[in-house]
Amino acid sequence: MLSDKIRQERQKKGLSQSELARRSGHAVSTIHGIENGDNQNPSFRTVCDIAKVLGIPLDELYQDMLDER
Template identity: 45%
Template structure:
């Protein structure tokens, strides 16, 4: 779920992986691995940085955005 949500939200906000890396401070390799489902349980710090950079809540990132 997190992997799909991250990619969908990033795409909706028209952010490339490098741009998300720059604004979140999360390494692009980590972002790629989360999106590919290789990192199934990233740290809360990583999830927090990504959600803050995407201007969404942690719940929205993990469980999906309400349409």
């Protein structure tokens, strides 16, 4: 799942939700919502920004999003 992948990668990098939010340019509530499943349909721009910060290929995250459906 996208939420699990983002959480796992964030934790591997030793980033808090606040730091990921700051680096990606999105609100902490956005990161929290994605990770806990409240936001199951984040915008493409948000996913791109998070992927860039985490160093995850976008196609890997995109595939996770498709697998959820």
